[in-house]
Amino acid sequence: MADQPRRPRTLNDARTEAEAAFKRATAKVAAPAPAKQAAVPGVREQVTLRIDQDVLEWFQEGGPGWQDRMNEALRKAAGK
Numbered sequence: 001m002a003d004q005p006r007r008p009r010t011l012n013d014a015r016t017e018a019e020a021a022f023k024r025a026t027a028k029v030a031a032p033a034p035a036k037q038a039a040v041p042g043v044r045e046q047v048t049l050r051i052d053q054d055v056l057e058w059f060q061e062g063g064p065g066w067q068d069r070m071n072e073a074l075r076k077a078a079g080k
Contacts (some may be wrong), residue, residue: 001066059066 059070062069
């Protein structure tokens with residue numbers, strides 16, 4: 001069987017191929033999710049937490065160290 005002559009490319013074919021090549025070259029590969037590391041004792045993480053005003057005032061009444069007292073109460077509630 002004889003080879004059939006190649007059909008000349010049209011502008012649309014070249015444009016489609018160029019767009020596909022551009023997408024392949026510029027596509028961002030999703031980075032794998034970082035593995036969850038074990039918590040290091042004594043290292044704290046800053047978070048935003050909404051607490052009722054009366055609860056916050058109760059912890060703050062004891063003066064400085066209220067965050068430590070709140071942390072201890074949360075640790076006790078978590079069974080740790």
